[in-house]
Structures are given as structure tokens and as C-alpha cells.
Amino acid sequence: MTTTTLYNKYSHLRKSYQTVERTWGEYQANRIAPDAPPGSLDAKSPALHELYPDIAKYRIVSTDRFYDKAIAQLEWDKLWNNVWLLAGLETDLKEVGDWLTFQIGLHDIVVVRSAHDKVQAFYNVCRHRGNRIVHGDFGKGLTCFTCSFHSWIWRLDGGLARATDRESFAPEALATVDGEDLDMKRVHVEIFAGLVFISLAADPLPLKTYLSGMGPILESYDLGSMVVIRDVQMEMPANWKLALNAFTEAYHVHSQHPQALLRGDDVNVQFDFYEYGHNRMIQPQGVVSARRSDGEEMHAPLADMITDAGLNPDDFVGRNGEARLAIREVKRQPDNIFNMDYSRLTDSQVTDIWAGHVFPNVTFTTQAEAFSFQRFLPHPTDPEKTIWNVIQIGRRTKSPRRLEIDPAVFDGPRLERKRTSIDDTGLYEVLDQDVETIPHVQKGVRSPSLKHVRFGEQESRLQQMYAEIDKYLHAS
Numbered sequence: 001m002t003t004t005t006l007y008n009k010y011s012h013l014r015k016s017y018q019t020v021e022r023t024w025g026e027y028q029a030n031r032i033a034p035d036a037p038p039g040s041l042d043a044k045s046p047a048l049h050e051l052y053p054d055i056a057k058y059r060i061v062s063t064d065r066f067y068d069k070a071i072a073q074l075e076w077d078k079l080w081n082n083v084w085l086l087a088g089l090e091t092d093l094k095e096v097g098d099w100l101t102f103q104i105g106l107h108d109i110v111v112v113r114s115a116h117d118k119v120q121a122f123y124n125v126c127r128h129r130g131n132r133i134v135h136g137d138f139g140k141g142l143t144c145f146t147c148s149f150h151s152w153i154w155r156l157d158g159g160l161a162r163a164t165d166r167e168s169f170a171p172e173a174l175a176t177v178d179g180e181d182l183d184m185k186r187v188h189v190e191i192f193a194g195l196v197f198i199s200l201a202a203d204p205l206p207l208k209t210y211l212s213g214m215g216p217i218l219e220s221y222d223l224g225s226m227v228v229i230r231d232v233q234m235e236m237p238a239n240w241k242l243a244l245n246a247f248t249e250a251y252h253v254h255s256q257h258p259q260a261l262l263r264g265d266d267v268n269v270q271f272d273f274y275e276y277g278h279n280r281m282i283q284p285q286g287v288v289s290a291r292r293s294d295g296e297e298m299h300a301p302l303a304d305m306i307t308d309a310g311l312n313p314d315d316f317v318g319r320n321g322e323a324r325l326a327i328r329e330v331k332r333q334p335d336n337i338f339n340m341d342y343s344r345l346t347d348s349q350v351t352d353i354w355a356g357h358v359f360p361n362v363t364f365t366t367q368a369e370a371f372s373f374q375r376f377l378p379h380p381t382d383p384e385k386t387i388w389n390v391i392q393i394g395r396r397t398k399s400p401r402r403l404e405i406d407p408a409v410f411d412g413p414r415l416e417r418k419r420t421s422i423d424d425t426g427l428y429e430v431l432d433q434d435v436e437t438i439p440h441v442q443k444g445v446r447s448p449s450l451k452h453v454r455f456g457e458q459e460s461r462l463q464q465m466y467a468e469i470d471k472y473l474h475a476s
């Protein structure tokens, strides 16, 4: 997408901004739930500089990180091989023989439920001459792995069951060489909170340790009870970090998504940082942004949100901020209009947007009724391209309009992953607004005039990302 169609569509909304006089120190300290007890999910994390004493170095980073092939290679060698990576959803591995595949760079992985109580992952590569063994994104009913080239067969546990015409091989042709035998090559896999992670590391940290403070957040949503309602994948003409960074700050919301300021706060945002690179941002919803001078008016997006909750927008004119609390109260009722059980969620989770970054390459955005993951998978050879996968999961609610969910998805089979392009994402307008800009930013970082980019405190989650990446790249 090369035009600025969506930007121009909302130009009229950019006329009512007021300057927000808030210092960078105030942004660091901001709390949306000041009374949240320490250790609770709403609680403010330690400050970023406590986790990363050298964070000041990451307020400016060099633009070669977004295109340099040597840096990309260093990431392949030292980052991607040493982290946990989101391979898929546990709901795709419910029964023995259910499988999913995951590609990152030159790595092609298949994950299978090999027994009722066991999920295993392997390189999806034939040990004979290298053919790809399992084709597709996910499926069911696998009883063994069969290579389509010469029909070698492996059990679901990866052990070789048949080397076709085995007697026709001299013994040395089937020998173990450099540690490679004839079994499918295993990859570490662990499941946490309904999410399937793999690691290419020889000896990774336990996944729960790796997820640190992000673990309880992911667990709180009961993701395993949700259904896939969107699954779209396309190539983005941008480095994976640059593309991801468009989704880890709210600083751009007033300019890129001005319509979102009519029902959500982009100023009183809370940032929380966890070990191993993960972080979270809370954006209050059901309130007109402090950036707008007409917060006492009732705007259509907020009115829709109030109506969806079964309340009357007229009751909230001139009472900016109260709708958020009223919507929360309505959702807390056992017979709430959404037909949802919010009891395991905190007050903020019930009404606000929680946006997470699961290091290194997954972001999520959630608003209690649905959960959107974005995976930013670096292109195998071109650092200026990213495979961008958006997976949205949700629960059947009685009020699907706001979530733009087709109720039919809850009754049919698991949605196929749709391959498309950024010119026709099939996503929703907010994401299309981001997609409109990202390719221009990638072009800009290639300009000889720009050797560095700069991050303010509304972009502190970006600072953390580069600080964490460098821990891997500079590790001996």
C-alpha cells in the first residue's frame, strides 16, 4: 500500500488535539491502577532502568539494524537459535495425531501430539535426502510421518519405522555421522497457557522461567478456551523489528489511529517490563483521550461501546471516564450482556487494552473478549522483509458486533491460514492504518540522511527490546 488513503480519511479528527504536557519521568511513573497490590496482574513493574542499568544507551539506535545483512546473520546465529518461539496454539493439538508446522528462517519444524500426554517437535526434514515431510499449516489424524519421495516412515515419536528397501543400503550409508542418525531430529517444545513454544537452543531455559512476568498475564486469559476467528499471513516490506515496533507503543495512536482517541486513552498509559525482554502496556478504554479538547462530548465510537454493554450513551454525556467504570460494572454481573465470565480477570483487564510483547517476535493485543497475536517472522534471506502472521482468537459472546466477528467461525472447523498481501490484508482498519505506514518507515531508515532513530519514554518498550536483543548478540 503506497498511498495515504487511511491517513487522509481521518484528517478532520486531528483538528481537536491539545498538547499534553507530561514529562518523560511522568511517563515512566504512570500507573492506571495505583492501588493494585504488588504482584497482582495490574501492578506496575519495576522501572526499566532497574532491569537494564544501561538503558540510556538504547534511547538512540542505529538504522543499520533494520537492513544490514551481517546484523541479520548475527541475529540468526545468536538470537533466534537461543530463544523460545511461539510455534502455534495448543487448540490445534488436541488429539493424538494433530499436528502443526512452524517456519522461521531456514528452519521448518513440525509439532505433533504423539501421545495423549505428550507433544513433540521435530525438524520437518527427511533424514534420507532432505525432502519436506509434512505439508500444510496444521492438520489431524497423523499416525506416522511418511516422506513422499522414497516413502521412509517414522513413528509419531520420531523414531525411524522404515527405511524403504533397507537391505539395498550398504551399512555405512545408514551410519550415524556427526551425531546425525536416521530418527527425526528433535526440537525442544513446551506448552504454556495454551501456547506452543519451540526452542532451537541446545539447552534452553525452562519456558516458564523464560516468560517470567509475562507468564501469569498469558495464563489469566484462559486462551485454550478460545477459538481462532482470524488467521492471516502476508509479507511485509520491512525489517521484523521495525514492523513489530509499530505495535509496541501508543505514541503513534493520535496520528495513525485518531478515531481510537474517541474511545480510548493514549496518554494515561502504563508500561511494565519483565525479565528476558517481555513487556506490557495498558491503554484505558471507554474514555476519551486526554489529548482531545472535546472529551465531554459523546463520540460515536464511545457511544457504540456503551451501547454494546447494554447502557445508554446519553447517560454519559459530559462525564468522561465514567463509562469505563460503568462498562466494567456491567461486565462483572453474572448475567452480563456479553455472556462471558470475567471473574478471572482484573478490573483493568475487563475494560482496557492490554498490549504485550513476548520477546522476541510476538505481540498481542487484548480486550477481554478476544485476543490478537502478531508474529513477526524474519524473512530467511532478506532483512528488509518480514512474514507477518496475525492470529485472532475469541470467545462466543452475545455482542459480537464490536469485535467484528462472524459468529459462524465458532461452529465450523478451524479456520485455514489465509495467505494474502498488504494491499488486501483482510484485517481491520486499525491494522491497515499501521500497514499503510510501515513500508515508508523502512524506506526512511535506508536513507543516507538517517543513521539513527530515537525513542522517547512513550517508546520505552522499544528501548527494552534493543537492550535485550543486544544481550544475545553480544553474548560470548
Ligand code: FES
Binding pocket: 126, 127, 128, 129, 130, 131, 147, 148, 149, 150, 151, 152
Ligand atoms: S528424501 Fe525422504 S525418503 Fe528419500
Ligand SMILES: [Fe+2]
Binding pocket: 246, 247, 252, 253, 256, 257, 430, 433, 434
Ligand atoms: Fe497502530
